[in-house]
Amino acid sequence: MNPKTRRPVQVLGISGSPHQEGNTEQLLDRFLEGAADAGGVTEKIILSTLTYSSCQGCNACHKTGVCIMKDDLIPILTRKVPEADIVALASPIYSMSITSELKAFIDRAHTIWAQKFKLNLVHYEKEHFATHPGYFLATAGMERPDIFDYAYPIITAFFNGFGCGYTPDHNITAPGMDRWGNIKGHPTALTFAYTAGKEAVRQLEKERAKEPEK
Amino acid sequence: MSVNVLAFATSQRRHGNSETLLDALLEAMAAEEGVTIEKYSLDEIVIEPCRGCNACEELNRCINDDDDLNWVLERIIEADIVVMASPVYCMGMCAQAKALVDRMQVLRSRKYVLHLPIAPAERQDKRLGAFLSTAGQDWDYVFDALIPSVKCFFHLADIKNRDISYLMVNNVDNMGALAAHPTATADAAVLGKQMIADIKARLAEGDRKGGEEGDKMEAGDKTEDAEGTEQQREKTA
Numbered sequence: 001m002n003p004k005t006r007r008p009v010q011v012l013g014i015s016g017s018p019h020q021e022g023n024t025e026q027l028l029d030r031f032l033e034g035a036a037d038a039g040g041v042t043e044k045i046i047l048s049t050l051t052y053s054s055c056q057g058c059n060a061c062h063k064t065g066v067c068i069m070k071d072d073l074i075p076i077l078t079r080k081v082p083e084a085d086i087v088a089l090a091s092p093i094y095s096m097s098i099t100s101e102l103k104a105f106i107d108r109a110h111t112i113w114a115q116k117f118k119l120n121l122v123h124y125e126k127e128h129f130a131t132h133p134g135y136f137l138a139t140a141g142m143e144r145p146d147i148f149d150y151a152y153p154i155i156t157a158f159f160n161g162f163g164c165g166y167t168p169d170h171n172i173t174a175p176g177m178d179r180w181g182n183i184k185g186h187p188t189a190l191t192f193a194y195t196a197g198k199e200a201v202r203q204l205e206k207e208r209a210k211e212p213e214k
Numbered sequence: 215m216s217v218n219v220l221a222f223a224t225s226q227r228r229h230g231n232s233e234t235l236l237d238a239l240l241e242a243m244a245a246e247e248g249v250t251i252e253k254y255s256l257d258e259i260v261i262e263p264c265r266g267c268n269a270c271e272e273l274n275r276c277i278n279d280d281d282d283l284n285w286v287l288e289r290i291i292e293a294d295i296v297v298m299a300s301p302v303y304c305m306g307m308c309a310q311a312k313a314l315v316d317r318m319q320v321l322r323s324r325k326y327v328l329h330l331p332i333a334p335a336e337r338q339d340k341r342l343g344a345f346l347s348t349a350g351q352d353w354d355y356v357f358d359a360l361i362p363s364v365k366c367f368f369h370l371a372d373i374k375n376r377d378i379s380y381l382m383v384n385n386v387d388n389m390g391a392l393a394a395h396p397t398a399t400a401d402a403a404v405l406g407k408q409m410i411a412d413i414k415a416r417l418a419e420g421d422r423k424g425g426e427e428g429d430k431m432e433a434g435d436k437t438e439d440a441e442g443t444e445q446q447r448e449k450t451a
Contacts, residue, residue: 018266048263054309057227057301059388092266094316096362097306100263104309113304146362153305153359 009040009201012084014076016091016102018048023139023183027174028090030190031137034197035086039205043084045076047101054100055107061114065121073108081109081162086133086200089155093140098151106154112161124163130207133200134164136171137193139183143176172196217413219243220293221253224300224311228255231348231392235383236299238399239346242406243295249410252289256310259286264316270323274330283317290371291321291333294413295342298367300360302349307360315363318370325370332372340416342409343373345380346402350387357382381405 013032017024025046032042050072060068067074081087091098098106115121136155140147148171159166174189183189221240223233233255243249259282269277276283290296300311307315324330333341345364349356361380368378383398385391392398 018263022266054226055303057225057230057303057308094264094266095312095318095366097312097360099266100309100313100316103304103306103312104263106306107303107309110303150306150359150362157304 009035009038009085009204010083011035011040011042011086011088011197011201012080013042013044013088013090014102014105015044015046015048016089016099016105017046018099018101019092020046020048022092023174023177024090024092024137026183027137027139027172027189027193028088030193031088031090031135031172031197031200034194034199035201036197038198038201040086040197040201043080045080047105052104052108054104055110059114061111062118065111065115065119067108067111069108073105076105077109077112085131085204086135087159087162087164088135088137088197089158090137091151093138093142093147093151096147096150098138098154103154106158109158109161113157116161122163127211128163129165131204131211132162132164133170133204134159134162134166135196135200136166137173138171139174139177139189141176141178143179147175148173215414215417216248216250217246217295217410217417218293219249219251219295219297220289221251221297222299222311222314223253223255224298224308224314226257226308226310227301227389228257230301230389231383231386232299232301232346234392235346235348235381235398235402236297238402239297239344239381239406242403243410246407246410252293254286256314261286261310261314261317263313264319266319268323270320271327274320274324274328276317276320283320286314287318287320294340294417295344295409296368296371296373297344297346298364299346302347302351302356302360305356305359307347307363312363315367318367321370321372332370338372339374339377340413341371341373341377342413343368343371343378344405344409345378345382347380347382348386348392349382349384352385354384356384379405379409 013028015025015028036042052071052073091102138148156166172193174186180186223236225232240251244251261283262281300307321332325332347357381402386395
């Protein structure tokens, strides 16, 4: 609960997996369950059910701060993500990176980047990052130690644009799906995701309690 | 001697910086004798994201017949030189390029699940790849995070790491920035000319040695596989 607005913590989960109810989405579900059990209000968006195009690279947003496209991503990028308190992106690792569905979504957030860096329309104070954490949930078939490393810079770019605090402890990763068969066979991933979701909301409540009354 | 070059311009901004860089390379290649160039922009052909259904593990082709992927894959295998150009968006290749890389899963299934060859044995080591990229940011590490995906693409196209050339130009953002860059188009022309000379030398070598070469390559392929397995496409969800 936000002490000022009396609004419960809003948690937005976005899945970039083409598999509905597959390993990645189960991991995200557990994160959202944990968040809900800690008092958060959760919403899940499954990108593969939406209709949208990838970024056309037209750079119109560099001048206007507005995307020329009109599709399902617009309300998510302009309303849902900025209004959420906690945002969790989820993707399996395909070919050493995130899926093209999630990549297309992140590429479209270029408008937000332009608002901030090209037009100086938006500025986030340090507190904004502390009170708007971003999380990344990912699964991978392999267990090589760098399997998630090449996704992190992309996720960082996304969260920076929205003023979300994204730190290495906000990565919830489950490698070795080839070995474990599926996410349910993984010894720790689902429990870890649930705890992380719960803690995300609790930590945010604590952070907000610190905020001075204005 | 004829050389088939297959190129993908993946950016949705037509004739932007990455495509201009690609065109400079292709123009230099086309000026050489016997070179046939086939270039596709991913806004002319349709490559949808991978559905991750793994049907290719049984079908040996993609179950999605609604787009151009299946014939494009066969063209990739037939080509002597495969070139991909992508801009950097948000520290990665653009989403369209990533969709093509992800759909190479069909070839992963062909090689590692069905244990079928991708390029025929006699064409091993006789194919080259190039990855061209442009980025608006001036950071020198701006390309780092996309290289592993590029390696996945060429690995599944049966083009070895040592046979991939890279030309990546940062600090070019606005339309026309690449053309105004002091060295980029000249570098692309040099690379294009060099690659055609290299591939011609390799193809000529194959004609001289004949069958003996094939046996040697098979042995060499096994060492590459150990490294290649690491790079194979990951999928779980």
